[in-house]
Amino acid sequence: MILQRCAARQGESKGSFVTKTFPSISLFALIFLALSTGVHADCYDVFGCSDRNFFRASDLMDGPNCDFLYMMRGAIFKQRGYCFATPRAIQTFGNADCRFENVNEVRLNKFERANVATIQSVEKARHCPR
Numbered sequence: 420m421i422l423q424r425c426a427a428r429q430g431e432s433k434g435s436f437v438t439k440t441f442p443s444i445s446l447f448a449l450i451f452l453a454l455s456t457g458v459h460a461d462c463y464d465v466f467g468c469s470d471r472n473f474f475r476a477s478d479l480m481d482g483p484n485c486d487f488l489y490m491m492r493g494a495i496f497k498q499r500g501y502c503f504a505t506p507r508a509i510q511t512f513g514n515a516d517c518r519f520e521n522v523n524e525v526r527l528n529k530f531e532r533a534n535v536a537t538i539q540s541v542e543k544a545r546h547c548p549r
Contacts (some may be wrong), residue, residue, distance in 0.1 A: 459498065460495075460498060460531075461491065461494050461495075461498075463491075465478055465482060466478055469491070469495050469498075469530065469531055470498075470528060470530055471530055472530060473530060473533050473537075474533075474534045474537045474538065475537070476537050476540060476544075479537065479538065479541040480541055480545070485542065485547035485548065488541060488542050488545075488547060489511075489542070490511070491534075491538055492535055492538040492539065492542070493508060493511060493512050494512070495527065495534060495535055496512075496522070496525055496535075497512045497513075499519075499525045499527060499531070500516065500517055500518035500519050500525065501517060501519050501525045502514050502517035502518070502519060502520045503517070504520075
């Protein structure tokens, strides 16, 4: 709405922002491209998003139980294409669309790497089962 008002004030013809900016691409195509970006990180109200916020150990110590910590850590690897090996992980996350059998080959960004390490340290401090 604001973009259309600005364009009208400048004497341009009215029309949607999408058709002005991307005249040869349909709205459907733009939505499809936006939704097919691949990785979708998990975001938590208290902790933030696993791919763009650093989790704090103090928050994790006071918050989720061992099972939830396991789910948080595993979800990071699942979203990046890790092929799980343990029966518990395979049952929990499955191996559909997995690409990396070696955990060291999984491409994690700096936030994900730090969050995995933080989660593991909290799991260890809380004596969570592996």
